[in-house]
Amino acid sequence: MEFFAEPRNWVSIAIVLFFVLFGRKIWAALAGMLDGHAETVRAELAEAQRLRREAETMLADATARREHAIAEARRMLEGAKGEAARLTAEAAAEAARSAERRERMAHDRIAAAEKAAVTEVRLAAAEIAAVASEQVIRTTLSGPEAEALVDRAIAQLPAALRAA
Numbered sequence: 488m489e490f491f492a493e494p495r496n497w498v499s500i501a502i503v504l505f506f507v508l509f510g511r512k513i514w515a516a517l518a519g520m521l522d523g524h525a526e527t528v529r530a531e532l533a534e535a536q537r538l539r540r541e542a543e544t545m546l547a548d549a550t551a552r553r554e555h556a557i558a559e560a561r562r563m564l565e566g567a568k569g570e571a572a573r574l575t576a577e578a579a580a581e582a583a584r585s586a587e588r589r590e591r592m593a594h595d596r597i598a599a600a601e602k603a604a605v606t607e608v609r610l611a612a613a614e615i616a617a618v619a620s621e622q623v624i625r626t627t628l629s630g631p632e633a634e635a636l637v638d639r640a641i642a643q644l645p646a647a648l649r650a651a
Contacts, residue, residue, distance in 0.1 A: 490496055506513075
């Protein structure tokens, strides 16, 4: 009976009895907790897979939209470059036309100034010639010769006006 006198043996017997009597309930509770935890983990994994599929779908959609936006931006950029080239060509053509108009206006002004100067010189020359002729006629001609000269000048006046 030394076996029953040892306290360690009593503790061992108590532990064995405890597990024999309550082991099934404890095992069922532990198994239930572990099963519940496993089910929670499975649900979380399923949710994570669903979220991953949604994220992949959203990524594919975003990638497609980005590619579409890049293509649209390239088309707009090419259109803008074409428009800029067209506007540059139009501006150059308009500048050339404007320079040509200004050059033509300058030539016209120069021609008008030349014509006015020639006319002014002719008038001045005619006036000087008339004054000189008058002085020459007064000093050298007299009487009937002067009257004949005046009559000839009056007769030639319409032809001279047409020539001028």
